[in-house]
Amino acid sequence: MDRRTLALALPLLAACGGNSADQDSATSEGSTAGAADEQRAQLVDWLGFEPPQTAKLDVLYTLWEDQRTPRSPADGAGSARFVGPAPEAEVGRPARFELDYTAGPLGVAEGGAIYLQAPPFWGWSTPQAAEPAAPGYTTFECDAQDLRFEARAIDTQLLVAVVRGRDLAPGEVVHIVYGAGPAGVRVDRYGERDTRLWLAVDGDGDGVRALVDDAELAFDVAPGPASRLLLHLPATAHPGETITATLAVVDGTGSDRVEFEGAIEVEGLPGDEAPRRFEFGASDSASRRIEVVLPEAISTLRLVARVLDEAGEVLTETESNPCRVSPAKRVLFCDLQGHSGLSDGTGTPDDYYTYARYVGGLDAVALTDHDRWGLEPLETTPELWDTILAASQAHDEPGRFLALTGFEWTSWLFGHRHVVHLGAARPLLSAFDRDYDTPPELWAALDGTDSLSIPHTLAGGPVAVDWSAKPPLEIEPVVELVSVHGSSDTPADPRRIYSPVDGHWFEDVLGRGYRYGIIGSGDGHDGHPGMAHLSAPCGGLAGILSEDLTRAGLLEALRARRCYGTSGARIVLRTSLASQPMGAQMSAADVGPEPQLLIEVFGTAPLERIEIVDETGIVVAVDGAKELELRALVPIPPPAAGGLLRVRVLQTDRHMAWSSPYYFD
Template identity: 30%
Template sequence: MADPGGGAWLAYDSLAVPDQTTSGLTRYRPVGEVRDGVTHDPIPGFGLTCHVDVLLVRGGEFHRPAAGGPIAESAAACYPRVAVDGQGVLWLAHRTMRQLPFGDYLAHVAVRAHVGADWSPPRLLPASDGTCSELSLRPAEQGVTVLYHGDGHAERHLAMLRGHMRPDAYATGEEALRREHLRLPSTERMAAGGHVGEGLVTVSTLRSDHPARPTELVAVVSQERGHEPVELAVGPRDHRPVGWPPNGDGAARQLFWGDLHRHSNVSRCGAGLDIGTDDHYRFADDLLGCDFWALTDHAENTSELNWHHLKKLANAFYRPGAHASLVGFEWTSFLYGHYNVIYAGDDGPIFSSVEAETDNPSKLWERLEPHEALTIPHHPAAWVYPTDWSYRHDRFLRLVEVFQACTGSYESDWCHRQYQDALAPGASVQDALAAGQRLGFIGSTDHGNGAAYVGVYSEKLDRASIVRALSERRCFAATRRGIVPELRVGGASMGEEVTLAEGEIPPLVFGAVGVSELSVVQLVRDGEVVASSQRAPSGRARLWVPLDLQLRSHDGGPRDMTGQLSIVGDATVVPTEWCQPEVTSIHATSVMWSTALPERYGKRYRPPGVVNIGVTIEGSAKALVTVEAGGVALRATLAELNAGCTSDARAEGCEIRARLGVGGLTGMGTTSWLVQADPGILRAGSWYYVRVIQVDGEAAWSSPVWVD
C-alpha cells in the first residue's frame, strides 16, 4: 500500500510452530533430558501466538509505527492487510481467532486504526465470524472499506448448544453425558450446526473516532546475527528403494514418502495449532521432505469457497515427478468415526457427515461411486469418537491410519506409543483386522504437534500412481521418514493376499531398516507376536525381564497417574538411552513418572485413559518389584513377573497391569535386520504384519499379508 509521504506500507504476520520435525506427543526423549518432578501433559498448551506487524519501506529504510512492537494474536487466520486513508490515518485489518465452548474455533475480522502513538482497540466486524478466507481492505477519504466473507459459525454453534445440551445433562452421569454428546442429531459438535455452506459476503465501512494525526514512526535497526540451524526431518532426497522393496511381481517401483492427513486453519478445530493453507504446502516440501501430501480439512467446517481454494492450491502445487499434492477432505462423524477422503484426480465434491445424504459411511461411499477415491479412517479406537467397523467397502475402504503424530498409536490396547484415549472396545486396528477388514497401514499427522509418514512403493510420483499404490496396500506406516519394515510370504509382499496350495509352505521373511539403532523387530500374527528379534543377553545367570506396565484409569477415574516402580533386593533397572515422555526419574532401583490424564467437555467428563511404561529389570528371582500409581499398588517378585502371566492390581476407578513385553528399549547393535522365520508359523486364515521399534522409540508398521 503506497504511503502519501512516499514509500510503501507492508503488513505481515509471523508464527513459530514448535516440534514439527518430531513424531509428536508420544515421542521418546533422551534419558539425559529427564528431570525430576516434571509433569507430562498429554495435551500441551493449546494455541500458537501469531505476531501481526506493519512496516513502512521508504528510501531503503524500514520504519514501524510507534506502537510498542507487533500485535500478538491468538493464531494466524489469513494474511493481514494495511491501508492509509485520505486523512493519513493508518489502518490494519486481519482475522483473529476466538474459541467457542467445547473447543471449536472461528475467525472474526478485526480492524484497528493507528492513532498517534498506538493502535486502537480492535473492532470485530459484523457477520465476519466463520472461515479463514482472505479479506480486502480499501482506503477511503475518511476511513476504510472492508470486503469479507462470513458463514454464521458462532450463531449456529451456540444454537446447537442451546437446543441439544439439556441443562441437566451433566447431572445424569459421565457415561450419560458422553452419550448425550454423541446423540446430537445433524448438529454434531464439530459441525456446529451443519455444513457451513456458502455464507455471506459483506462490505463494511469504518471511520476513525479520533482526529487524524500523523503516524509516529520509529526506525527499525537491522541487527546482523546468525540463525540457529533448523533440524530438518530428512536429509537429501533419495527415492531409491531402501531395504527390500516389495517387487515380487517384477515391477520396478520406488519408495516415496508422504502425509495424507493434515489440517490447516480452515478446519478451525485444532486449538490454534494449525497454520495456513499456503504455508502447509511449502512446509511439507521444504522441511518434511514429503513426496506427496494431502490437506484434509473438515468438510463440516469447510465452506464452498474454502473447498474451491483448497482444490486450487492442491493443483497449483502439483508437480508430477517432483511432488504429488492430492485433493482431499475429512468426513468427520462422531457416530461412525473420522475418515479422510483422498481423490486420485484434480477435482471432486466435498461431502459432510451432517448432511442427510452422507450422514453414514455407506451413504458417503454411494456418493463417491463415480469417483476414484479412498476413504481412510483414523484414530479408530478414540474413546469419544470410535470407528464403527461394521461398515465395509472393498473399493473405498482399503487403509487405516495406525499412527498419527497428533496423538499416538491406535494399533491395539497396550501397544507401543498408545495414545491415552485409545480404549474404545472393539475399535482398534487389530480389532478391525480380527473382524475381517482387510486394511493396509499408513501413518500421518492430523493437527499440529509433529509429523508422521506413509511410505508407498509406486511406479511413478504422480497422483494416479500414488493412489493406485495405496489402493493396492503397497505401503506402511512410520513415525519417521526412513524406517522401512519388510515382510514377504513367498513372492507376496505387504498388502497382498496369499492363497496356499495344499501342503505348500512358502518362505516367510521379515525384517527392517532403521535410521538409527534398532531395538526390536516383531512378526505379528492375528494380534500376537509369533517371532521376534528380541533375545535376553546370553551367558547371564540372573533373570532378564522386559516389562510393559499399563496404568489404567476407568470411566470417571483419577486423572493423576503419577507413580513409580521400585525394587527391593538383588535387581536393577537395565539402563537405556531413551525413555517415555512421562518418565521423570530413572535410577538403578527405581523409575518415576508423572502425568495427568485429560478431562473433556469443560472438565466435566473424565473418560478412560492409559499410561504405558516400559522397563527391563535384571536380577535375582526373589527381588521384589512394587508399582504404585493412582492409589493402587502392585507387588510381585521378579520370578513371578518372569513367569509370563499378566499381573494386575485394582482399586475403584483405577488398575495397574504388568506383562512381559518389549520393556526398556535396549539396542540390537545394528540398523538393519532380516531373517527367514520358521515356516511353521504360517497358517491359513491368518494375517501377518511387521512392527519395528528403534532405541529412540521411533517405529514403523508394515501393511499386513493375508494367508488364505
C-alpha cells in the same frame, strides 16, 4: 458467505438453552441427565436412527443446534479493523493488539454483547478482564460516558463484553485492546501467515451471535529464532541416479521462514573427501535442496549436517534419514492427512504445500481440512475450498511432488475419515450433510471415482471409529494406524492413542475379517506436514511402495496395500513372502511347508526388535541388536487359511513402523 460460528471454537450460548450473555452458561459437566436424554432424543428424531455407542452426541448436538438457530439481522453486523497497520507478532514474545469495532446499522442492544475470540487452537492467551497484570488482559472502551462493558472470559481464548447503560448506537466505536497489561498476549506456538482475531456480535441480546462479516483482522506470526536443523533424503533410490537432499533450518517447534545467516557443512556426500560447506546470507531462504549423484556401488546413504559459528565450531548437528539404494521398487514418503488455518490447523494452504516439499522433503502430501470444524467451515464457505484447489494446482508436479487435495469427513457419530483425491479433485462431502452422514453413504458417493476414504483415530480420541459397516476395499483399502493422536494398533503400543475404547484397536478390526492395509500420516495441525512428531509425542508417515510418483501410481499401491506406516520416523521397511510384497493376498498353500519371511529394515535409530504377528499375536520376535539396519530371512509358522501375517518394528527411541498384512485364502 455463511458466517455461523462453530461449536467448541466459538460455542453458542443458545445451544445451552438460550441463555443471554449476561447469564451463567451451562457446561457439559453441569448438564443434568434429563437434559442429555432430551438432547439424545432430539438427535435420534432428526437422524432417524440410533447412534453407535462411540458417538460424541454432545459435540454433534452443539453443532446441530448452531446450524438450526436463527440469527437476528443485528447479529454479526458492524465492522472491525486494527488501529494502524497489522500488529507484529512473534512466537515466544508478548504481543499487543488494538482494534476498533464500529456498530452496524441496527446497533447492539443493551444486554447484547461483543465477543473477542483469539485463535482457539494453539496456546494463545485467553482474553480476560479480571487480572490487569496477567497475560491476555483485555479492555473495552467507548467515548460515550453512559456506556459501559461487563467483560469476562467464558471459555478458552473467548471473552464476552456485555453492553450496559444503554444500547450501543449505530456507528459508535468500541476500542478494544487485547494484551493491554504489562504481560501482553502469548501468541501461537507456531509461526504462520494470515492468522486472525475474530469478533462476533449478539446484536439483540438473545444469547445468539454471529461473526462480524466486515472484519479485517488478519496478521502474521513470525517464527521463533533458528534453533533446529533438518536433513531429509528420499527413502530409496536406484544406483547411479541423482537424488535431492532437503536441508532446512527451523525454529524450536519446526516452523520455517526463520532468519538464518551462517554456514552449514554436510558430511557423507558421495565423492567428497571432506564435508561440503554451504553459506547462507541474510537474504537467503533458510532451506536448500542439494543434488546428490549416487555411485553404482552403494547400498545405503546417510548424511550428517552441522551448523557452524564464525570460528568453525559446531553449534548444532543432525543426521539424515537413511536412503536405501537398490534396484528394488521405490518407497515414497507421504503424509496423507493434515490441516491448515482454514479449519483447525496453522498457516495457509500455499505454505502447507511449500513446507511439505522444501522443508519436509516429502514425495506427496494431502491437505485434508475439516468439512465442519473451524470458525468458517469449508462446507458453508466454498471460496475456502477454491483456495485449497488453487494451491494444490500451483504446487503439483507429478513425477517430482504430488500436492493432493482432500477433506476430513468429521463424523461425531461414526468416527473420522479423511478423503484423498487421487484423480480429479471432487466436491466436498460433509458428514453433516444428511445425504452423506453415514459411512455407506460416503462410500456410495465415492464409488467409481479415484478418491479413497481412510479411517483414522481408530481406537480413541477424539472419537473412536464405529466398525459396524463392512468397508468396500476399493474405496477404503487402508487405515491410518498412527498419527499425532497416537497409535491404534494394540493397547501395548508405547505411543498408543489417548482415550482408547476397548474393542476398537486395529487387532480387533482384523478380527472382524476386514482386510485393511496400513499407513501412518501426521494429522498435523501445526502447518508442518511430514514433521508432526517434532512438537508432539507421536506423528505419522506413510511409506508407499511405488515406482510411479503419480496419482495413479499411489492409487494402485494403496489399493494393493503395498504400504506401511511409521510414527513419524523415516524408517525404510520392506518384506517379501514367496516373492510377494507386503499387503499381498495369497493362498496359504503358496508359501510352502517351511515358509520364510524376508525382512529389510533401515532405521533412524538403533533397532530394538522386529515382531512378526499373525491373527493370534506375536509368533516370532527378532532381536534388533541395537543395529541401524537389519536384513533377515526369518522362518515362520505355516499360515492358516483365513489368517494373516504382518511386521512391527520398534526402535530404541520408541518410534515404530507397521507393515500392511499379508492375507491368506
